[in-house]
Amino acid sequence: MKKILLILALVGSAFNSFAQTKDELDAEKASKNDSIAAIQGRVDAIQAQIDALPGWKVGAFGTIGGSFSGFNNWYAQESPNNSAGTIGFTVNGFANRNESKYFWRNALTLNLNWVKFDDKDDPDDQSGFRQATDVF
Known part of the structure; x- marks a missing residue:
């Protein structure tokens, strides 16, 4: 019985000795965050130098909806029984040049x-997609 208690005590102390506390x-973590902050500061300084260089800068972004x-x-409108669906996309691009x-x-x-309008009260209604607002 003494041997079993001794073995359990040794195993328990072995697990306890390798554990880290929250403070440690x-x-x-704080030392790692300091290292990251120092490196990020150097990266930001290099990026500022790159952004200050003259020349063309191009880019684009867009949305789909x-x-x-x-x-x-719905009697407030001309066709009270209808369904509608729209689909569209937008692309915005730029090309800028900065010189001294x-x-x-x-x-x-x-x-x-594009819009698809289906009047349920009109059997002759064509329910295909039609072109809607376009901007160029």
């Missing part, structure tokens, strides 16, 4: 939309 982990709606006995004595800014916006 917090101290290690859609909506669906259905109305039943001048700058040049270019922008492009392309917005295309």
